[in-house]
Amino acid sequence: MQASIITIGDEILIGQIVDTNSVWLSKELNKAGIIVNEIRSIGDDKEQIISAINDLFEISDFIFITGGLGPTKDDITKNVLCELFDCGLVLNDDALQNLKRLLGVRGIEINEQNYSQALVPEKSQVFVNKVGTACGMMLKRGEKLLFSMPGVPFEVKYLTEFQFLPYIKQTYKLGNIFHKTILTSGLPEAVLAEKIADWENSLPKEIKLAFLPTPGYVRLRMSIYNANDDLLALADKKLKELKNIIPKCFKSSEDLDLAVLVGTLLTKYGKTISTAESCTGGKIASMIVENAGSSAYYKGSVVAYDYEAKVNVLNVDKHIMEEFGAVSSQVVEQMAQAVRKLLNTDYAISVSGIAGPDGGTPDKPVGTVWIGLATPEKTLSEKFLFFYDRKINILRTTNTALLMLIDELEGN
Amino acid sequence: MQASIITIGDEILIGQIVDTNSVWLSKELNKAGIIVNEIRSIGDDKEQIISAINDLFEISDFIFITGGLGPTKDDITKNVLCELFDCGLVLNDDALQNLKRLLGVRGIEINEQNYSQALVPEKSQVFVNKVGTACGMMLKRGEKLLFSMPGVPFEVKYLTEFQFLPYIKQTYKLGNIFHKTILTSGLPEAVLAEKIADWENSLPKEIKLAFLPTPGYVRLRMSIYNANDDLLALADKKLKELKNIIPKCFKSSEDLDLAVLVGTLLTKYGKTISTAESCTGGKIASMIVENAGSSAYYKGSVVAYDYEAKVNVLNVDKHIMEEFGAVSSQVVEQMAQAVRKLLNTDYAISVSGIAGPDGGTPDKPVGTVWIGLATPEKTLSEKFLFFYDRKINILRTTNTALLMLIDELEGN
Numbered sequence: 001m002q003a004s005i006i007t008i009g010d011e012i013l014i015g016q017i018v019d020t021n022s023v024w025l026s027k028e029l030n031k032a033g034i035i036v037n038e039i040r041s042i043g044d045d046k047e048q049i050i051s052a053i054n055d056l057f058e059i060s061d062f063i064f065i066t067g068g069l070g071p072t073k074d075d076i077t078k079n080v081l082c083e084l085f086d087c088g089l090v091l092n093d094d095a096l097q098n099l100k101r102l103l104g105v106r107g108i109e110i111n112e113q114n115y116s117q118a119l120v121p122e123k124s125q126v127f128v129n130k131v132g133t134a135c136g137m138m139l140k141r142g143e144k145l146l147f148s149m150p151g152v153p154f155e156v157k158y159l160t161e162f163q164f165l166p167y168i169k170q171t172y173k174l175g176n177i178f179h180k181t182i183l184t185s186g187l188p189e190a191v192l193a194e195k196i197a198d199w200e201n202s203l204p205k206e207i208k209l210a211f212l213p214t215p216g217y218v219r220l221r222m223s224i225y226n227a228n229d230d231l232l233a234l235a236d237k238k239l240k241e242l243k244n245i246i247p248k249c250f251k252s253s254e255d256l257d258l259a260v261l262v263g264t265l266l267t268k269y270g271k272t273i274s275t276a277e278s279c280t281g282g283k284i285a286s287m288i289v290e291n292a293g294s295s296a297y298y299k300g301s302v303v304a305y306d307y308e309a310k311v312n313v314l315n316v317d318k319h320i321m322e323e324f325g326a327v328s329s330q331v332v333e334q335m336a337q338a339v340r341k342l343l344n345t346d347y348a349i350s351v352s353g354i355a356g357p358d359g360g361t362p363d364k365p366v367g368t369v370w371i372g373l374a375t376p377e378k379t380l381s382e383k384f385l386f387f388y389d390r391k392i393n394i395l396r397t398t399n400t401a402l403l404m405l406i407d408e409l410e411g412n
Numbered sequence: 413m414q415a416s417i418i419t420i421g422d423e424i425l426i427g428q429i430v431d432t433n434s435v436w437l438s439k440e441l442n443k444a445g446i447i448v449n450e451i452r453s454i455g456d457d458k459e460q461i462i463s464a465i466n467d468l469f470e471i472s473d474f475i476f477i478t479g480g481l482g483p484t485k486d487d488i489t490k491n492v493l494c495e496l497f498d499c500g501l502v503l504n505d506d507a508l509q510n511l512k513r514l515l516g517v518r519g520i521e522i523n524e525q526n527y528s529q530a531l532v533p534e535k536s537q538v539f540v541n542k543v544g545t546a547c548g549m550m551l552k553r554g555e556k557l558l559f560s561m562p563g564v565p566f567e568v569k570y571l572t573e574f575q576f577l578p579y580i581k582q583t584y585k586l587g588n589i590f591h592k593t594i595l596t597s598g599l600p601e602a603v604l605a606e607k608i609a610d611w612e613n614s615l616p617k618e619i620k621l622a623f624l625p626t627p628g629y630v631r632l633r634m635s636i637y638n639a640n641d642d643l644l645a646l647a648d649k650k651l652k653e654l655k656n657i658i659p660k661c662f663k664s665s666e667d668l669d670l671a672v673l674v675g676t677l678l679t680k681y682g683k684t685i686s687t688a689e690s691c692t693g694g695k696i697a698s699m700i701v702e703n704a705g706s707s708a709y710y711k712g713s714v715v716a717y718d719y720e721a722k723v724n725v726l727n728v729d730k731h732i733m734e735e736f737g738a739v740s741s742q743v744v745e746q747m748a749q750a751v752r753k754l755l756n757t758d759y760a761i762s763v764s765g766i767a768g769p770d771g772g773t774p775d776k777p778v779g780t781v782w783i784g785l786a787t788p789e790k791t792l793s794e795k796f797l798f799f800y801d802r803k804i805n806i807l808r809t810t811n812t813a814l815l816m817l818i819d820e821l822e823g824n
């Protein structure tokens with residue numbers, strides 16, 4: 001089964017809002033075994049709405065439309081649906097009762113403008129929207145279904161999760177689609193692709209592989225179509241083979257956040273962490289702290305951006321700084337040890353590097369980064385040479401530092 | 413002039429990533445006076461790519477395509493372009509030199525797979541992508557132009573801003589559209605809208621207003637269509653009026669980054685800053701450090717997430733902590749003073765708050781935040797009550813803290 005999504009509304013086309021509805025819908029439909037083949041964002045324009053629906057019914061079993069159902073004059077979706085399905089607007093009693101209930105709660109009376117929200121194309125089946133004033137609607141073209149809903153994100157979620165998807169699951173037998181994701185670090189996309197080319201070619205056609213690069217790592221997503229027990233077992237076997245081909249390779253959930261994984265592992269082992277950051281300027285700390293519950297394992301960070309801060313707060317040896325430079329194995333190891341002691345944690349990560357665009361030397365070009373890790377048993381450090389954009393270097397350094405810690409924790 | 417955007421890649425269709433490229437592109441194209449009429453997200457599928465291009469050339473002068481240019485076998489955009497424009501792939505020397513340069517920096521040798529990134533459709537004009545290995549390309553169908561670029565966001569930005577848009581501006585006469593942006597803080601969007609409703613209604617039809625809310629502030633963008641001297645003068649006059657209606661209101665560029673403005677002001681006054689962060693966990697520091705040249709005015713931060721860190725590193729008075737709690741005027745003022753002294757800076761910002769979802773009390777519900785500011789003359793603090801989502805609370809706190817500093821610096 002295939003689906004297409006149409007989002008209607010000018011605010012997406014002028015770049016004013018991010019279309020999070022499509023992201024959420026795609027994810028949910030995929031999980032349900034429905035392949036999303038196209039997403040179109042168009043304005044409140046009759047011709048464009050008509051041609052989008054006609055085009056997409058050619059390639060899809062289901063069309064999901066968000067937006068254009070408000071009570072103002074630029075919302076034309078319902079009128080266009082009437083024209084396309086050759087019927088008029090009629091009052092729907094369920095929609096009217098729901099509208100009265102919702103407006104009543106807010107002490108608003110029905111007027112001509114909001115009354116229009118209870119009018120629906122005569123040929124549509126109404127799905128009551130308990131969380132909003134515009135209802136969900138379904139229209140049929142042969143065996144194919146069109147679902148129309150408002151553009152408000154939580155209304156999209158309510159109608160899809162509690163109304164449309166249950167209806168679809170009851171009515172159609174959906175194909176099984178599974179996704180398995182692996183996170184690899186240490187190899188850029190092109191090198192990785194070459195290294196696993198033979199392995200990739202050995203996958204059956206029901207298993208598709210996608211490369212999803214992020215600064216610092218590449219995720220590999222395996223999609224298993226028409227999944228049955230044999231195919232799932234084969235996929236697992238293939239993933240195990242992969243671990244022999246790529247050195248650093250972690251099982252990962254679809255939307256894995258490295259900082260979340262760090263938190264999960266630290267919680268599992270009952271350990272704590274602190275950070276000492278120079279070129280990342282607090283990015284590692286802020287990625288960890290963004291996750292709820294991080295106070296259980298995260299103590300704090302010293303962002304020693306300045307030379308003085310490294311010396312005064314972290315007591316980095318002045319002579320070491322002068323002899324080896326702030327971007328050196330010696331300095332990051334001292335930083336990690338110092339912050340680990342200062343904040344009394346089990347582990348500490350430290351970074352010092354040249355994020356760019358200035359500050360590079362022939363010896364230490366822009367992108368040179370040292371990452372240190374202090375554990376209860378040892379202190380280690382590793383050198384990296386990253387790319388040229390400042391923000392990307394910072395993100396890459398942050399992700400690489402978190403991966404170094406994950407590697408250490410997983411090895412425990 | 414009208415444009416359409418096509419984003420190619422399965423990761424959008426399965427909901428794994430948010431399509432930020434389209435948002436950014438739409439905003440930039442609109443700013444340049446080009447109307448975006450449709451955005452399509454499709455998979456790496458030949459038939460869909462072909463029909464999207466053919467359809468969209470019917471309604472647009474320009475098509476911008478992102479994605480599908482990687483070195484792996486699921487990237488088929490270039491082959492499809494060859495078929496559609498009836499030509500073969502040829503080696504482009506500029507692209508090859510750029511590729512060699514970028515790979516060389518990382519010590520990677522050219523192999524068959526990454527070599528393919530220097531191959532382009534024979535009929536295309538190449539725009540060198542200084543920040544990535546896949547080049548930008550332009551193909552013509554009559555007077556209409558197709559621009560193809562990789563899907564990596566900073567490469568999209570580089571190619572559009574420095575290559576494609578300058579080319580378009582040189583070649584076509586675009587309608588005159590000017591934008592003026594004002595940043596307002598302290599009023600939520602709905603309240604702001606009500607407060608300036610009369611003012612907004614007094615604008616002539618050539619001047620349109622858009623509300624661009626961000627956690628912590630709302631930008632107002634005035635778009636002046638078919639701009640001439642009279643209209644521009646009127647717009648300036650109207651903006652001056654606005655400053656009498658809204659208390660906190662700063663002139664701003666379209667994509668103003670608060671941390672960049674902080675940097676500009678500190679540089680202008682020759683001052684330095686440090687930060688002491690609890691609930692923001694280093695976010696303020698990392699936003700400042702992301703900007704090149706920040707070492708001139710930024711010294712560092714103590715991320716005192718933990719109780720102990722506040723006491724041990726920042727010497728916050730234990731009794732004060734016990735009496736007033738970590739989220740209090742007294743504690744943020746001590747934090748600001750301490751870090752200002754520790755890192756020897758002119759100014760210091762501090763924050764302590766309850767970002768959520770847990771940790772709230774009836775007295776101090778989730779979203780309660782104190783922000784402190786120490787200057788050479790004084791220390792002040794202000795309390796805020798934000799909304800309920802952790803990440804949004806952190807971002808809102810960060811932006812509000814930066815705005816407090818800007819306000820102080822602008823007042824100087």
